[in-house]
Amino acid sequence: MEKTPENVSQQAAAAEAPLKLLGSWASSYTHRVQLALRLKGLEFEYAEEDLGNKSDELLRLNPVYKKVPVLVHGGRSLPESVVILQYLDDAWPHIRPLLPSDPFDRALARFWCHFADDKLGPAVGAVFASTGSEQEAAVRQVHENLALIEAELREGAFKGRRFFGGDEVGILDVVLGCGSYWLAVFEEVMDGVRLVDADAFPLFHAWLRGFEALDEARDTIPPVDRLLGYARGVRHMLLGLAGAGDGAAAPTAAAEATAPVPAPAATDIAVDI
């Protein structure tokens, strides 16, 4: 679509349209969008979804996945957190861009966002859903993944940076940051599991401290005691179901079995980073 005067003013008008976010308070995918909206200084209405009893609105707005978050802008809905984050940049390009402008840097940011959701997140989820030797293997996987990120901070793509985005937070900070808080929470819930050792991953640790200290992050990430309570409930449920059936498939089993109220189905829980 060309940048005709009509289209530009259409886009400007579109940018003014109200924003609504459907989310869940414990979902790190939801937090990503809330954080991005706050970073861009965009006002939005927030609707909390009970994932154990999804609203008609959610089912109508995200018929394909039926999940949160869903952003509604000017009457049009958009699911999938990373798709939403890129949309925010495209629709508000002049306000606090989340993606770098250089094509190669953009590709790198996208790559590590993909890695976060494709590898690191599921690995952390696997730790949370397992026990014994299976858990040990999952923990090793998390360490391997964190080591890759640590290496990029130490001598690779993100060397010398305060944040992955540079001096300011960018899309990768939002994606990794909204979810990394689970690492410490899970360590607390599961005795003896060390996920993000400050000695093993000093730069990642330092980055995370810096991220969590941001005003917008503090406004977005729920208090630790709430996260702990939630995580304990989920862990209890996952282990209970694992005991009854296929331990390795605990998260799936949790989704299919009747989840005890008020805990939502495990697949909706963004235990991923």
Add this chain to the structure above:
Amino acid sequence: MASNGEVQEAAVRVIGGWACPYAIRVFAALKLKAVDYEFLQEPAGRKSELLLRTNPVYKKIPVLLHRGAPICESMIIIQYIDQVWASNGPAILPAQPYARAMERFWAQYVDDKVIAPALLVLRGLTDGDKDNAAAQVSNALQHLEEAFVKCSQGKHYFGGDNIGFLDLVLGSHLGWFKAVEKIAGIKILDEAKYPEITAWADRFCAHHAVKDVMPETERLVEFSVNSAVKTKPSN
């Protein structure tokens, strides 16, 4: 391009495989932008030194090397190509933010959630119930049939007048759709069920940027049979 003696490295190189949908979409994207590239076919059964060095995290094809700098993950590569060669021909991703987001959403749906995993089952590369996988693809195509109507707005491609991002992501799987129809003896691209997608599929495969990089069905079937023979234990 020099190919002996003093080799001048091509500015754009793609580490890939002729039968790999993810590589095919990169080739097609480069052709759309009229960018010359050197195709580095990965050897069968092992990973090249270059691949391991340029994609140490995933060790997978395709990898785009632009003046030596590696870009990995096909959807990321396409967006890179779109940005770097923005002045070459029409844009691959639409300019309008919501349209862009919708193409990204459906592209993720195709690759991550539904079509790609199901195709692996149907090809016999991963374990799974083939009937389930076929049903999954069928369900996905139903969604994509509706998405096509919305995205194309009466034009020929998801991208409108020109091939775009979603066209490339979904279209690159068409070779294997057709091969799997033969291998598994099922009908995937059913004209009666998905008239728009079926018509689009023919247009896509005939497009100048695609026709030379989309392998013929027979070749893919043969490839599949040969791979199966190699991986089966001999007894």
